[in-house]
Amino acid sequence: MSKFEDLQKAMVAAMKARDKARKDAVSSIISDVKKVAIDSGCRDNIGDDLVNQVIMKSLKTVKEQIDTCPDDRAELKAEYQFRYDVIKEYAPAMMSEDEIRTMLTEKFSEVIATKNKGAIMKEIMPALKGKADGKVINAIVAELCK
Incomplete structure (x- = not known):
């Protein structure tokens, strides 16, 4: 069953539960x-x-809404947080720091050896897009380029 079908079934279940x-x-x-x-x-x-x-x-958008929502709008912030939590349930699992480091050293050792951060990022980002947090990738690449 596809992820899209899972979402459709979840929506029907929520409707039946009157949630x-x-x-x-x-x-x-x-x-x-x-x-x-x-x-x-x-x-x-x-x-x-x-x-x-x-x-x-969607997760990124809702996270920005949470972060920019004024503290005196607690009800709205709670609504955003609930939406974030629901979306997070369906989000793909992100790779851990160790998994990223292992993948980079195994699959991209040649480009990492150049120590050219721009070339490294250009090479690895398509492989890691949507699978790992960009900030974590950036930190690991900076560390490997030292």
Whole structure:
């Protein structure tokens, strides 16, 4: 079963449970996925990579909403936090620091040997996009380039 189908089933379950907030959060992900799928021309065949990409973008957007929400708007902040928690349930697991370091030293040892941070990032980012936190990758690459 695809990740998109999982989201659709989760939305139906939330509707049956009369959990409006959860249904709205999952529904917004589904809507965003459909938009991106139509834009990329794969509306009939929505892959897990596309779903993960949209989920990560949604997660980032909601995190920014939480971070920029004024403290005196506690109700709104709680709503954003709930949405973040629901989206996080469907987000792909990120690689740990050790997993990233191992992958870089095993698969990208030649480019790392150049100590050219720009070339390294250009080479590794496509392989790690959506699988690892960019800040962690950047820190590890900086450490390896010393």
